[in-house]
Amino acid sequence: MIDYHVHTHHSIDAEGTVREYCKQAIKTGLKEICFTNHCELDPFRNDSLIRFTDHKQPLTREALLRLQDEIFREREFFRRSSLKVRFGLEIGYYDGIEPYLKKLLEDINFDFLLGSIHCLDHICIDSSKESSEYFIKHSASELLHNYFLAIEKLINSQLFDSIGHLDVYKKYGFGFYKEEINTVPEEIIRKIFRMMKEKKIAFEINTAGLRRINQFYPSPSIMEYAQEQGLELITVGSDAHRVEDLGKGIKQSFEYAKSFGFDAVYGFEKRKATKIKI
Numbered sequence: 001m002i003d004y005h006v007h008t009h010h011s012i013d014a015e016g017t018v019r020e021y022c023k024q025a026i027k028t029g030l031k032e033i034c035f036t037n038h039c040e041l042d043p044f045r046n047d048s049l050i051r052f053t054d055h056k057q058p059l060t061r062e063a064l065l066r067l068q069d070e071i072f073r074e075r076e077f078f079r080r081s082s083l084k085v086r087f088g089l090e091i092g093y094y095d096g097i098e099p100y101l102k103k104l105l106e107d108i109n110f111d112f113l114l115g116s117i118h119c120l121d122h123i124c125i126d127s128s129k130e131s132s133e134y135f136i137k138h139s140a141s142e143l144l145h146n147y148f149l150a151i152e153k154l155i156n157s158q159l160f161d162s163i164g165h166l167d168v169y170k171k172y173g174f175g176f177y178k179e180e181i182n183t184v185p186e187e188i189i190r191k192i193f194r195m196m197k198e199k200k201i202a203f204e205i206n207t208a209g210l211r212r213i214n215q216f217y218p219s220p221s222i223m224e225y226a227q228e229q230g231l232e233l234i235t236v237g238s239d240a241h242r243v244e245d246l247g248k249g250i251k252q253s254f255e256y257a258k259s260f261g262f263d264a265v266y267g268f269e270k271r272k273a274t275k276i277k278i
């Protein structure tokens with residue numbers, strides 16, 4: 001079992017230290033844990049932050065190097081256990097992030113970069129507080145169009161190894177738009193998966209939805225298109241923001257993947273994918 005989407009207290013919306021997560025990983029039989037703390041950089045928002053002990057500070061290159069040091073120390077500490085400790089980030093993508101992001105991450109030794117769309121028009125659609133601000137200004141089809149356009153740009157940037165929670169808009173969108181939010185236009189989703197295959201970027205089965213809305217991200221209807229387009233690269237993650245959620249739903253996510261014809265998930269070391277049979 002592996003978990004490739006984990007937030008520690010370094011993310012301002014999460015708790016639990018690297019050490020605590022690693023201990024829990026060993027206790028629950030995980031073979032790999034990949035820390036993917038938030039990296040939000042939008043200059044129009046006030047959330048480009050990272051936390052060390054109790055202090056929040058701007059998410060700078062120096063801060064990322066400090067985070068790297070800590071994770072590498074813990075990797076060393078657990079070296080003799082069966083646990084592989086990976087260093088990743090979950091980057092909130094927006095159009096135009098590329099030059100700044102490249103500079104920020106240059107020569108930092110990441111294993112895995114997860115790209116996610118959290119915001120549209122600088123509004124977090126993945127937030128209970130903010131999402132309605134976006135929803136009231138847009139129809140469901142506009143939201144889907146704009147969201148997947150952002151996903152296209154994310155894929156084209158070729159900066160990421162996998163795409164996080166591909167249909168995260170349904171988390172709060174379902175309450176607002178009802179069934180309409182589940183109708184993703186065929187041509188858009190087919191194009192997205194064709195591009196992912198071509199650019200060799202994975203997508204994630206994220207189990208946080210199981211805990212929130214009793215569904216995986218992405219939904220079965222989207223998984224069917226992935227199967228149809230012959231996608232192979234998938235990653236799995238709990239999106240844990242506290243230690244007790246680590247690894248939750250991963251076993252079910254393997255069954256879910258298998259039911260759409262996948263026979264493996266992928267782990268990453270120094271940005272290179274390794275196939276893990278399921």
Ligand SMILES: [Zn+2]
Pocket residue numbers: 090116118164165
């Ligand atoms: Zn996310």
Ligand SMILES: [Zn+2]
Pocket residue numbers: 005007090239
């Ligand atoms: Zn996350």
